[in-house]
Amino acid sequence: MPRQDEQNKQIRDARSEQILQAAAQVFARRGMAAAKISDIAKEAGLSHGLVYHYFKSKEEIFTTLVKKASENSMDIIQQANQREGTPLQKLQWMTEQMIESIGSGEEVLLFLIMIQASTSDAVPEEVKETLKMSSPVEVTAPLIIAGQREGEIIQADPIQLTVTYYALIQGLAINKIQWQECPMPDPMMIINIFRKRGE
Amino acid sequence: MPRQDEQNKQIRDARSEQILQAAAQVFARRGMAAAKISDIAKEAGLSHGLVYHYFKSKEEIFTTLVKKASENSMDIIQQANQREGTPLQKLQWMTEQMIESIGSGEEVLLFLIMIQASTSDAVPEEVKETLKMSSPVEVTAPLIIAGQREGEIIQADPIQLTVTYYALIQGLAINKIQWQECPMPDPMMIINIFRKRGE
DNA sequence: GTCTATACGACGATAGAC
DNA sequence: GTCTATCGTCGTATAGAC
Structure with missing residues (x-):
């Protein structure tokens, strides 16, 4: 595997984890239904579009x-x-x-x-x-x-x-x-x- | 107070109570955010429009x-x-x-x-x-x-x-x-x- | 008092630019 | 890999008929 790909994988893993942590905060405080993707994105400090790059849906994150x-x-x-x-x-x-x-x-x-x-x-x-x-x-x-x-x-x-x-x-x-x-x-x-x- | 008005008041009170009971069911099971007015109306067996006749908003019911x-x-x-x-x-x-x-x-x-x-x-x-x-x-x-x-x-x-x-x-x-x-x-x-x- | 139809806004999800 | 712009849906709340 080329070095470029390895780096990308690291970024992917890090982002994924970052989103999950932010989501845990938001879900715990607001509940599955009231939690908004935009909340999660804001908490994680990235755009809401990117969240969907890593997870298929809000449900999948949950x-x-x-x-x-x-x-x-x-x-x-x-x-x-x-x-x-x-x-x-x-x-x-x-x-x-x-x-x-x-x-x-x-x-x-x-x-x-x-x-x-x-x-x-x-x-x-x-x-x-x-x-x-x-x-x-x-x-x-x-x-x-x-x-x-x-x-x-x-x-x-x-x-x-x-x-x-x-x-x-x-x-x-x-x-x-x-x-x-x-x-x-x-x-x-x-x-x-x-x-x-x-x- | 004319008899008509008294009857109306009774209806009003009954409906109000009916809506509150249905709402308690729905809120308890789905949470404030996930609870839909239509759920409450269905549970109470009346139209969602009528719910708004008795309460200003979902928040007020809650x-x-x-x-x-x-x-x-x-x-x-x-x-x-x-x-x-x-x-x-x-x-x-x-x-x-x-x-x-x-x-x-x-x-x-x-x-x-x-x-x-x-x-x-x-x-x-x-x-x-x-x-x-x-x-x-x-x-x-x-x-x-x-x-x-x-x-x-x-x-x-x-x-x-x-x-x-x-x-x-x-x-x-x-x-x-x-x-x-x-x-x-x-x-x-x-x-x-x-x-x-x-x- | 009760219903149906509809306006309006919010949010989940996608597309496409960079 | 990341962002912004946009679509489509759904749900709150209102308007108006009966």
Whole structure:
């Protein structure tokens, strides 16, 4: 490959990433429907025509981001599963990672976009399918059940526990985007939802 | 007032309410920006022209709903404050009300709209002001502090505790809209975030 | 009070110049 | 590879008929 082409590829990759980052900002703040291509272009500091040079449509940008976000959070869950320790310890580690990721504000955008994708009818069906395929609840519930068997997690419907857990995580992410400096809870406090009392 | 006018007023009020209910459905599912007047009209079973006979604009409908929602949730908090019992008992009663309201699916729509209103840049500034005026966090934090003084609530930043509490409530509401049959947690489980352990 | 028809503006997407 | 100019569509809001 001639040197010219290599340079072009680098430019292409850089621009692509630049657009995705800008899009994450805009989508997170305004939602899929209200986000305008011109907003994204302005945020990225380039013309709106160029956006279409790199992505087929607004939908394609959104879809790309959702996939990325989904992979990210699945990664954390998988890693938690493979760690040493009791189920509760794995959950604790996972919670620390998520709180850290939300608190730092780095990946909270992707988090928010996932929530939008799963809650708004305004997003395309294909995207929703992507999310159903890899549902955090399904992957995390077994961990809860294991913890219950070992007696370190309270006896309650495991699905209910998992849903509650993610509701809290999602709620925190939503809060964070709106109130940048809002205090994040100690991960231990969250884990206390699960832990048996008085033992 | 002639009888004719009275009847007309009744019709007007009924239609107005009908439109607001339909709008709540559509806004909750699609968000302020993505919601189309034609969607609302269809949901309410009348022409889109008639919607404009009753409301000046889409924004006015949204604003009306947000105010209504804000008053609703403030009501619950105020009522909780005026009840007999310890701060923790008040919190527990409040939590029961909220879980009940979310679980029954009746007022969850208004709840969701409040969340959208506070998190999306797509909503008008006036609406956001309304919400800042009557922030649940500000009203609830004193209750938490009182509970800490009485020693029934764990020692941690009260703002942080309050934020976490509402994050969970909001997260549950969001979940509910997307997954109608999702199991709601026992209010006691939520209160356990606050309660001191081993006492 | 309710409807249909239409004006008008905004935005997604494309074409073509540089 | 990047930009500006433009098209076509869709949705808000209005006007006017019934």
